[in-house]
Amino acid sequence: MSPTDRSADEMAVADFRPGEIVLEIPASKEYVSLVRSVVVAAAEIEPDMDNDRIEDLRVAVSEATTNAIEAHDLRGVRDRIRIQCNLADDEVAVVVHDQGMGFEPDDVPALPEPDSPDRLNYESGLGVHLMRMLADESEISSTEDGTDVRLVVYSAKRRRRDLGR
Numbered sequence: 001m002s003p004t005d006r007s008a009d010e011m012a013v014a015d016f017r018p019g020e021i022v023l024e025i026p027a028s029k030e031y032v033s034l035v036r037s038v039v040v041a042a043a044e045i046e047p048d049m050d051n052d053r054i055e056d057l058r059v060a061v062s063e064a065t066t067n068a069i070e071a072h073d074l075r076g077v078r079d080r081i082r083i084q085c086n087l088a089d090d091e092v093a094v095v096v097h098d099q100g101m102g103f104e105p106d107d108v109p110a111l112p113e114p115d116s117p118d119r120l121n122y123e124s125g126l127g128v129h130l131m132r133m134l135a136d137e138s139e140i141s142s143t144e145d146g147t148d149v150r151l152v153v154y155s156a157k158r159r160r161r162d163l164g165r
Contacts, residue, residue, distance in 0.1 A: 019087040024080040025065075027072035027098075035065045035083050042085045043092045048155040056134040057092060057153040063127040064096040064149040071100020071147065090158035091136070096149045102142025 021042050025031040039061045043054045061083070068081045082097040111129065132138045136159075137152035154162070 021085040021087075023083045023085070025083065027069045027077065027079075027081055029066065029069055032062055032065050032069070036062055039083070039085055039092075039094055042087060043153070045087060046092060046155055048090075048157040049092065049153070050156050053153045053156075057094065057151065060131045060134040060138070060151045060153075061094050061096065063130050064094075064151060067127050067149070068096050068098035068100065068147070071098045071102075075100050090155045090161075091152050092155075093137075093150065093152045096151075097146060099146040102144070102147045 021038065023035060023038055025035060036058050040054055040058050043049050043057055065081065065083065071077075072079070072081065077099045079099050082095075084095045084097070086093045086095075111126065128140070131140075131149065131151060134153075135151040136154045137150070139148075139150040141148050141150075
């Protein structure tokens with residue numbers, strides 16, 4: 001059978017790359033728990049991934065997904081939000097893509113320190129800070145086509161290697 005004789009379903013299976021999961025969800029907060037579950041299940045496949053790091057990734061991805069949903073809502077976009085989870089030998093990388101208006105992450109105002117009483121005056125605005133704090137790598141890039149939030153958490157093996165142990 002030549003490649004042109006294959007059905008679309010056969011090609012989709014043939015084109016699947018192990019280690020990559022792509023999830024597209026409606027821009028609705030009811031789907032955040034689904035995203036968390038899928039990302040956690042994928043990260044648990046990596047045998048050298050600490051449970052604490054998986055939990056950090058779960059929270060960071062929740063924040064990124066919630067922000068993406070809000071960005072769609074603000075712009076009135078009905079398209080789906082794409083979450084791409086890539087598993088590698090020593091890391092789990094997640095990209096959350098939305099089609100909102102985008103923003104400049106460095107323009108997010110600084111908040112009072114967590115132990116400051118003034119912090120109680122802020123009910124939101126912690127998402128970008130949490131993502132940066134919880135992920136080993138975080139990158140936010142916005143264009144007129146939307147925003148990509150890339151979050152990477154390293155396995156224990158990579159953390160040991162990076163520390164020279």
